[in-house]
Amino acid sequence: MTNSTYSEARPAAIRWHPTVVRYAPVVVIVLALIVIWYVAAVLMNMNIVRDAFERNETPYTTEELIAGTLSAERPLLPAPHQIVETFVDDVFGWPVTSPRSLVYHSWVTLSATFVGFLMGTAIGIFLAVLIVHVQSLHKSLLPWIICSQMVPILAVAPIVIVVLGSIGLRGLLPKALISAYLCFFPVTIGVVKGLNSPDPIQRDLMHTWSATPAQIFWKLRWPSSLPFLFTSLKVSITISLIGAIVAELPTGAQAGIGARLLAGSYYGQTVQIWAALVAASLLAVGLIGLVSLIERWVGQHMGARP
Amino acid sequence: MRSPDANPVGLSAVTASALAVRAQGVSLTFETSDGEVEALSGVDLDVAAGDFVSFIGPSGCGKTTLLRVIADLEQPTAGTILINGVTPETARLQRHYGYVFQAPALYPWRTIERNVALPLEIMGLDAATRRERIAHYLKLVNLSGFERKYPWQLSGGMQQRASIARALSFEPALLLMDEPFGALDEIVRDHLNEQLLRLWNQTEKTVVFVTHSIPEAVFLSTKIVVMSPRPGRIIDIIACEFPRDRTLEFRETPEFIKIAQRVRAGLRSGHSYDE
Numbered sequence: 001m002t003n004s005t006y007s008e009a010r011p012a013a014i015r016w017h018p019t020v021v022r023y024a025p026v027v028v029i030v031l032a033l034i035v036i037w038y039v040a041a042v043l044m045n046m047n048i049v050r051d052a053f054e055r056n057e058t059p060y061t062t063e064e065l066i067a068g069t070l071s072a073e074r075p076l077l078p079a080p081h082q083i084v085e086t087f088v089d090d091v092f093g094w095p096v097t098s099p100r101s102l103v104y105h106s107w108v109t110l111s112a113t114f115v116g117f118l119m120g121t122a123i124g125i126f127l128a129v130l131i132v133h134v135q136s137l138h139k140s141l142l143p144w145i146i147c148s149q150m151v152p153i154l155a156v157a158p159i160v161i162v163v164l165g166s167i168g169l170r171g172l173l174p175k176a177l178i179s180a181y182l183c184f185f186p187v188t189i190g191v192v193k194g195l196n197s198p199d200p201i202q203r204d205l206m207h208t209w210s211a212t213p214a215q216i217f218w219k220l221r222w223p224s225s226l227p228f229l230f231t232s233l234k235v236s237i238t239i240s241l242i243g244a245i246v247a248e249l250p251t252g253a254q255a256g257i258g259a260r261l262l263a264g265s266y267y268g269q270t271v272q273i274w275a276a277l278v279a280a281s282l283l284a285v286g287l288i289g290l291v292s293l294i295e296r297w298v299g300q301h302m303g304a305r306p
Numbered sequence: 307m308r309s310p311d312a313n314p315v316g317l318s319a320v321t322a323s324a325l326a327v328r329a330q331g332v333s334l335t336f337e338t339s340d341g342e343v344e345a346l347s348g349v350d351l352d353v354a355a356g357d358f359v360s361f362i363g364p365s366g367c368g369k370t371t372l373l374r375v376i377a378d379l380e381q382p383t384a385g386t387i388l389i390n391g392v393t394p395e396t397a398r399l400q401r402h403y404g405y406v407f408q409a410p411a412l413y414p415w416r417t418i419e420r421n422v423a424l425p426l427e428i429m430g431l432d433a434a435t436r437r438e439r440i441a442h443y444l445k446l447v448n449l450s451g452f453e454r455k456y457p458w459q460l461s462g463g464m465q466q467r468a469s470i471a472r473a474l475s476f477e478p479a480l481l482l483m484d485e486p487f488g489a490l491d492e493i494v495r496d497h498l499n500e501q502l503l504r505l506w507n508q509t510e511k512t513v514v515f516v517t518h519s520i521p522e523a524v525f526l527s528t529k530i531v532v533m534s535p536r537p538g539r540i541i542d543i544i545a546c547e548f549p550r551d552r553t554l555e556f557r558e559t560p561e562f563i564k565i566a567q568r569v570r571a572g573l574r575s576g577h578s579y580d581e
Contacts, residue, residue, distance in 0.1 A: 201411040208377055208405040209425045209476075210398055219424065223415045302415035303456035 034080055038070070041079045045069035048076065078271045087275040099255065102279050108256040110283060112172050112244040116179025117237050123180060124187025124236070125229075131188070132195040132221070133213070149185050153178065153243065158250035175256075179243035183236035190232030194225025223302065230295040237287045245280060257283075324390065326480055326512040327353035327376055332385035334371055334538075344537030345371040346382070351531065351540065355390075355479070358506055358513045360523040361531045362569060363576070368538020369516045369531075373484050376514065377405050390479065401429060403480040404473030408488055410465035412457040412472075419444070419453035422472045429476055443471040446505060463494040467501075474509070481506075481513045487522070496554055499525055507550045520573075524565045525557055532569055534576025542572035 016024070049068035053060045060068075070079040078086075090102035097104060127145065131138050157178050164174040198220050206216045248258025257280050264273035334346040346368045353359050361369035374380040375387060378394035389397035397403060404425075412421045419440045426436045444450055447467040457465055466486055473481060487495045503526060506513050517523050523530050524546060532542040546565055548556070556562055 199411070201407045201409055202413065204379055204407070205405070205411055206428075207379060208398060208403070209428045210401065211428045215428050219428070220413070223413070226415075303417065303458070305458055 037077075037080055041075065041077045042066055042069045044077045045072050045075045048072060048074075074268045075270055078274050082271050083274045083278060086271045087278050090272075090275050091279075102260070102275065105255055105257050105260050105276070106279050106283060109241070109244050109248065109258065109280075112175035112247070112256070113179060113237075113241045113283075113287070115172060115176035116244055117183055117240040119176060120180035120183035120236060120240055121187050121233065124184035124232070125191050127184070127188045128191035128195060128225075129217075131192050133217075145185065145188055148181070153182060153246055154249075157247050161247065161250050175244050175247040178247040179240040182243035183240035186232040186235040186239065187229070190228040191225050194228030195221045197228065198224045226298060226302065230291065230298070233291050233295075234288050237291055238284045241280070241284055241287060324355050325352055325388070326355045326357065327351065327387070327389055327514065329372075329375075329387045330385055332372070332375060332382045332387050334368075334375060334380060334382045334384075346375070347537035347539045349385070349538075349540055351543075353512060353514060353529070355512050356510055357528050358515065358526055359529045359531060360515045360517055360527040361533055362517055362520065362523045363533030363573065364518065364535060366535040366538070367533040367576075368535070369533050370484055371538060372533075373482055373514060373516050377403060377482055397480075401476055402478055403482050404476065404478040406466075406470055406473045406481070406483040406486045408485045410457070410462070410469040412465055412468060414457055417454050417456055418449065418460070418468050421457070421468060422475050425472060425476050431476075439475045439477075443475050444468075446474070446508070447471045448501065461494075463490050463498060466490065467498070470502075470505075474505075474511075479511060481511050483513065483515045485516050485518070488517075495522070500554060502526065503550070503552060520566050520569050521557055523569065524562055525552060525554075530565070530569055532572035532576070534573070541576045542568075544568055544572070 046065065046069055049065055049072055050060075053065070053068070069075070071082070072078075075082070087102070090100070094101035094104075096107075099105075127141065131141055160178055161174050164170075164177070202220060202224075203216070206220055211219070245256070245258040245261070248256040249262055257276050260276040261273055264270065264276065329349050329351040332346055332349040332351075333344070336343045336345055349368075349372060351372075361372060363369050371380060375382050376389060376394060378398040387394060390402050392400070392402075412418075413424065416424065422440045422443060423436050426439060431439070440453065441450075444453060447470055449464060449467055449471065452460060452464065452468075457468070460468065470483075470486070487498050490498065499522060502513075506526075513526075515523075515526060527546045530542075530544040530546055531540055532544065533539065534541045544565060548561065
């Protein structure tokens with residue numbers, strides 16, 4: 001008797017499957033966001049749809065009104081299913097070489113991102129090496145590097161694009177330059193910190209072995225800096241994507257995710273804008289994933305704890 | 307002693323009678339924000355080749371500083387110091403000594419064998435010699451079989467043994483050790499002391515050893531240098547001439563206790579117990 005009362009008072013804890021435990025919070029949050037999104041879409045698009053009905057003097061029911069808010073052609077806030085439909089159509093509905101294909105535009109932006117990222121990383125590492133090895137540069141160069149990042153890129157990008165365009169540089173390179181300009185900074189800061197990270201004993205050891213500066217760099221400073229470098233690269237690769245997109249805006253570029261955003265806003269194609277934004281965020285996720293993958297591979301070869 | 311061709315960098319063989327270290331009137335003053343600190347004051351010291359010399363004293367007595375002066379990691383402000391008859395800088399450039407720090411300071415991205423190989427790579431030894439040295443010295447410190455492990459996979463004692471193998475790998479005549487077992491527990495420490503003694507006996511190197519443990523100093527040394535702080539100076543040098551093949555039981559003998567008492571008395575006279 002007491003036993004059953006006890007079990008009633010405290011039912012046995014349900015054991016969820018580990019997969020459920022792991023992903024349930026994420027799924028719940030996503031579902032909640034989708035619900036909020038739908039509610040917001042209905043509320044924000046209500047006026048447009050009601051006006052349209054009244055202009056045509058068609059009688060409408062509340063159901064029709066709500067259905068209308070979720071399928072409007074140029075809504076203030078497109079419903080998630082509209083964005084997904086447009087995204088899927090833009091990605092799969094056209095040959096990848098077609099200017100209507102989102103894959104084509106993504107590739108245009110991605111190629112500028114990659115070139116910019118590689119240039120930015122190279123410049124960033126080069127500056128860091130200079131700053132660490134030339135004492136006077138530490139004081140003289142760093143303030144300029146910090147200043148360079150205070151310039152609003154939206155204001156500078158058109159100037160750079162126009163100037164470079166006037167000397168015949170168009171297309172990928174100007175975009176890559178702006179992307180590199182934005183993304184070298186986290187690399188420099190991270191690598192300076194990383195190159196200075198070996199502790200005094202590790203440096204003293206090198207001294208007792210009479211190692212040359214080059215040996216100290218390649219056998220101690222550089223390997224020590226790699227964890228810092230990868231942390232920086234994860235930041236800088238997304239920044240370089242943003243840089244490439246921003247650089248596509250002022251040219252009124254014909255291709256690229258930036259051009260897609262711009263065209264969408266010219267013609268009030270909000271669904272198209274959102275589809276391009278989804279593409280941009282998926283690219284960013286993919287790029288960070290790529291850097292993380294390389295980081296893990298390097299870590300495995302450098303004895304990182306699993 | 308060792309034949310010259312056993313040495314990779316071609317320094318001349320050191321004869322048993324030669325002095326491994328000769329310090330005369332060595333002083334070192336650090337400039338700090340609180341003014342000058344006399345880390346070493348008028349230090350005179352001779353270390354014969356093949357000796358095992360311990361520096362003992364409380365913190366601030368300059369024992370580590372003196373070791374760093376020998377290693378050319380600090381420059382004395384006065385006096386002269388010769389290592390195997392040459393200046394510390396020349397001795398460093400000619401790789402006369404290996405240095406073992408308080409922490410193992412293994413490079414975490416290198417396996418144990420590649421850590422031992424690091425000084426050999428820097429000194430430009432060929433791959434075959436490197437392999438041979440790695441195998442030999444890892445065996446000497448009982449780490450055979452751990453070549454491919456990363457430092458974090460080893461215990462603190464094993465890491466410090468690997469760092470000793472690294473210091474020995476380029477076969478320096480002089481081994482400088484700065485409280486190498488200070489961070490380890492007493493059981494591991496006793497064990498490593500025995501191993502170090504055996505290793506010193508086998509290799510016939512000169513060892514200069516910094517410690518703040520009286521039993522450790524008496525157990526290991528042929529000569530104990532008692533130091534005192536403010537200013538850092540030598541207050542007593544105690545000969546400790548017992549057979550080289552000592553065991554841990556040696557620490558229970560009356561001779562051991564007598565020397566330990568003299569070290570303690572020296573430390574007390576230097577006011578080392580005052581604070």
